[in-house]
Amino acid sequence: MNTHPILEINGVSKTFVRRDKTEVAALRDIDLSIPKGAFVSIVGASGSGKSTLLRIIDGLLSADTGKVRVNGAVVTKPGKDRAVVFQNDSLLPWKTVIQNVAYGLTLSGMKWREASKIAQEFIDLAGLKGFETHFPHQLSGGMRQRVNVARGLAVDPEIILLDEPFAALDSQTREIMQTELLRIWQQSGKTVILITHQIDEAVFLSDEVVVFSARPGTVRQKIPIVLARPRNLDVKRSPEFVQFVDKIWKLIEEEVRAAAAS
Amino acid sequence: MKTILDYLSGETRTAALSRAVFSLVSVLIIWQILTATIVMNRMLLVPPAEVLDAFIGEIRSGEMRRNAWATCLAVGVSFPLSVIVGVLIGMFLASSRALSLIGGPMLSALNSVPIIALAPLFIAWLGLGFSSKFVLVMLVAVFPVVVTTEAGLRATDKNLLETARSFNATHIQTFTTVSLPYALPYIVSGIRVAWARALVGIVVAEFFGSFAGFGYAVMAAGQTFDTATLLAYVIVLGAMGLIGSMIFQWLEERLAPWRKE
Ligand SMILES: Nc1ncnc2c1ncn2[C@@H]1O[C@H](COP(=O)(O)OP(=O)(O)OP(=O)(O)O)[C@@H](O)[C@H]1O
Ligand SMILES: [Mg+2]
Numbered sequence: 001m002n003t004h005p006i007l008e009i010n011g012v013s014k015t016f017v018r019r020d021k022t023e024v025a026a027l028r029d030i031d032l033s034i035p036k037g038a039f040v041s042i043v044g045a046s047g048s049g050k051s052t053l054l055r056i057i058d059g060l061l062s063a064d065t066g067k068v069r070v071n072g073a074v075v076t077k078p079g080k081d082r083a084v085v086f087q088n089d090s091l092l093p094w095k096t097v098i099q100n101v102a103y104g105l106t107l108s109g110m111k112w113r114e115a116s117k118i119a120q121e122f123i124d125l126a127g128l129k130g131f132e133t134h135f136p137h138q139l140s141g142g143m144r145q146r147v148n149v150a151r152g153l154a155v156d157p158e159i160i161l162l163d164e165p166f167a168a169l170d171s172q173t174r175e176i177m178q179t180e181l182l183r184i185w186q187q188s189g190k191t192v193i194l195i196t197h198q199i200d201e202a203v204f205l206s207d208e209v210v211v212f213s214a215r216p217g218t219v220r221q222k223i224p225i226v227l228a229r230p231r232n233l234d235v236k237r238s239p240e241f242v243q244f245v246d247k248i249w250k251l252i253e254e255e256v257r258a259a260a261a262s
Numbered sequence: 263m264k265t266i267l268d269y270l271s272g273e274t275r276t277a278a279l280s281r282a283v284f285s286l287v288s289v290l291i292i293w294q295i296l297t298a299t300i301v302m303n304r305m306l307l308v309p310p311a312e313v314l315d316a317f318i319g320e321i322r323s324g325e326m327r328r329n330a331w332a333t334c335l336a337v338g339v340s341f342p343l344s345v346i347v348g349v350l351i352g353m354f355l356a357s358s359r360a361l362s363l364i365g366g367p368m369l370s371a372l373n374s375v376p377i378i379a380l381a382p383l384f385i386a387w388l389g390l391g392f393s394s395k396f397v398l399v400m401l402v403a404v405f406p407v408v409v410t411t412e413a414g415l416r417a418t419d420k421n422l423l424e425t426a427r428s429f430n431a432t433h434i435q436t437f438t439t440v441s442l443p444y445a446l447p448y449i450v451s452g453i454r455v456a457w458a459r460a461l462v463g464i465v466v467a468e469f470f471g472s473f474a475g476f477g478y479a480v481m482a483a484g485q486t487f488d489t490a491t492l493l494a495y496v497i498v499l500g501a502m503g504l505i506g507s508m509i510f511q512w513l514e515e516r517l518a519p520w521r522k523e
Contacts, residue, residue, distance in 0.1 A: 058428055077430075084428050090421040093520040094443045104429040107439070137520035155429065 006036040006191050007057065007159060011066035013216075014052055025216035026052045030066070032210065032219065034193065036158075039185055041194045041202035043248060044212025044220075045256050050195045051087060053217070054161050057193070058084045070159065080108070083157035085148050087164045087195075091136040097147055098123060098132040104155035122150040125184065127176075141168040146177070153184065159191045166201065175233060178204060186230065199252070203227075203244045204236060211251045214259035221251060308490045313497065316490035325479065329495070332474035333464055336392060340399040341460045345453055348404045352411025352449075362412065373405045378466050385471035395467040395475070402463040406455040414448025415441050447518035454510035461503050 009032040016024045026049040034040050042050050055061040057068055059077040068075040070082065083104065091100050102119035106112065123132060126146040136144050145168050152160055166174045178201060185192050185205075196202050202209045206225050213220040225244055227235055235241050270281055290310050297309040320326040355362045355369075381398055388394040418441045426436040468477025476495050483492035 060424060060428055078428050080430065086421060086425065086428075088421045090425040092422060092425075092440070092443070094518075103425075103439075107426070107429045107431050107435055135520060 004036055005033045006071060007032070007034040007193075008069040009033070009053075009057070009066070010069075012053070012056060012063045012068065013065045014049070014056065014061070014063050015216075027056075027063075028216040028218050030217070030219060032222075034191060037189050037191055038207045039192045039194070039205055040208045040210060041196055041206040042210045042212060043196060043199060043202050043252060044217060045214045045252060045259065046197075047215050048212040048255075049215060049217030050212060051163055054084060054163050054193070054195060057159075058082050058161055060084075080155065081158045082161060083152040083155050083159075084161040085152040085163060085165050087167070089136075089141075089144055089148075091144055091147055091151075093136050096133050096135055097128060097139070100136065100147055101150045101154050103151060108155070119150075119154055122154045123147075125153075125180070126150040127180075142170065142173050145169065149177075149181075157190070159193065162192065162194045164195055164197065167197070174198075174201070179233065181205065182231065199245050199248045200236060200241075203241060203248070204231065204233075209244075209248060211248055212255075214255045220255060223248060305487050305489055308493065312490045313493045316488070317494040317497075320479075320491060320494060326498075328474055329476050329479045330498075332472065332478070333468065333476045336395040336467075336475065337399065337460060337464050340396045341403060341457070344400045344403040344456065344460070345407055347400070348407025348452070348456070349411050349449060351404070352408045353415065355408070356412045356415035362416075369405065369408060373409070377401045378463065381466050381470055385467070390471045390473065394471045395464055398467040399460045399463040403456040403460040406459065407449065407452040410448045410452025410455075411445060414445025417448070418444040447514050447521070450510055450514045450517060454507055454514070457506040457510060458503055461499060461506075465499065 009030055012027060012030040013025075014027040016026055018024065030053060032040075042053070044050055052061065056063050057075065059068075059075045059079060059082070062076070070079070092103065095103065098116055098119050101122055102110075102112070102115040105115035105118060110118075120132070123129060126149060128143060128146060128150070131139065131143065136147070139147070145165055149162070149165050152162070166177050169177060181192075182205060184190075192205075194202070194205060203225055209223045209225060211220045211223065212218070223244065227238075227240060227244075270277055270284065293307075293310050297307050301307040317326075320329075355365050377398070380401075381394075384397055385394045388397060422440045422444065423436060426440050431439065464475070465477035465480065468475035469481045472478050476499050479495045480492055480499075483489070483495065
């Protein structure tokens with residue numbers, strides 16, 4: 001694997017100022033360096049600034065201090081090299097599945113003939129064949145989330161930012177999607193940053209798991225996941241796997257307790 | 263009996279149609295009974311059959327066509343224009359916080375003034391005929407469209423706006439692919455209200471300021487105590503209001519099917 005960092009985050013902090021002038025420190029001094037082609041997960045308590053960091057990486061939000069660089073260039077706005085799959089349902093309700101998946105492509109000026117062909121590939125990949133002309137409100141929550149992921153992948157970004165993409169899925173579908181994601185990642189060589197609350201999901205998929213402290217989010221610990229690849233679901237029963245999960249679980253628990261005590 | 267009620271309260275198109283027919287027939291029967299028993303004075307109320315006669319008479323004499331032409335021309339020009347102007351003003355107000363803070367209070371002040379009451383003034387300024395009708399309809403119909411356009415654009419789902427931005431959408435692309443489709447059902451609901459208001463506006467304008475049109479015909483029939491003709495024109499106006507309202511309602515549901523299910 002090429003270890004040249006595709007994404008560098010240096011000293012990123014973010015404080016939100018609410019309407020009533022109260023301040024919420026969401027992130028403090030985040031430093032991360034992510035090699036090209038890596039699969040990195042971010043875990044941490046709710047409200048620890050994970051989604052905020054993802055928005056800053058995508059360029060939707062600017063950091064108060066610090067810089068984000070992609071391939072050496074400072075991020076100031078969203079770019080074609082990155083795509084984000086949001087935590088909340090963000091499909092356009094008046095567009096069909098195929099129109100939604102092609103949305104990013106048509107925005108960049110691609111003709112419908114070509115865009116729909118590419119969209120169709122990712123619909124097949126997401127297991128949504130036959131639902132092309134359905135509208136989002138006619139799909140289950142899990143299917144909508146898959147459309148969401150397919151839309152992000154369809155624009156062929158170098159870095160894909162996933163914010164709890166499988167949160168709405170039942171555990172069987174989730175495992176299927178995890179292995180699918182692994183397969184796509186291995187084939188495409190894309191860099192993936194995944195936010196999740198499922199620790200076993202983070203360990204199963206990642207090269208490295210970044211554990212965030214409670215708010216304000218800081219990098220509590222980076223844990224390289226040394227498990228052989230390619231991985232399949234059997235690895236989840238290995239003692240090493242369980243040790244990683246335990247370790248991360250304890251770290252997060254400590255953070256949550258400390259936050260509750262203060 | 264129960265099954266008939268069940269059928270009538272159903273969701274199907276034929277059930278809706280049966281309901282409409284059923285209520286229409288009931289009204290006609292009650293009306294007929296009223297004129298035969300309680301209200302015997304023909305100046306106050308005439309039986310449905312006489313209204314139908316008057317209606318046919320107006321068509322035969324060409325009066326119906328002359329009046330319909332005057333009213334439809336005035337509404338046909340001023341209503342679409344007030345929708346366009348309303349949408350543009352609404353877009354303008356939604357485009358910036360400052361604009362809406364300045365424009366908002368002025369609009370709600372204007373909106374709460376009964377503009378209809380100014381009809382005699384407009385007629386004095388603009389004279390009898392098309393232009394006074396045009397201005398009055400514009401003034402009453404534009405506000406609901408402005409308000410709903412602004413509200414719809416402002417209510418646009420933040421997640422969807424952020425999604426567009428994450429895909430590098432330009433401002434125009436964000437507007438055409440997210441804000442406008444989101445606001446469209448709101449706008450149509452405003453148009454529906456505006457339609458009802460426009461009809462009131464046109465009738466009032468024609469009461470005072472013209473020699474043709476449904477409002478003029480109602481007024482003229484009233485002055486000659488021709489209740490049958492008066493009611494015939496009122497029914498035509500009612501039908502216009504109802505059909506317009508139904509069309510816009512249908513359009514609203516068509517444009518936002520995800521809200522229903
Ligand atoms: N636009 C905003 N304005 C004000 N405060 C915000 C805004 N966005 C996020 N916050 C605050 O910043 C903190 C971090 O939010 P963020 O959504 O990044 O957390 P998260 O780690 O993604 O949580 P979760 O796991 O629940 O999704 C929260 O306290 C949140 O209330
Ligand atoms: Mg989040």
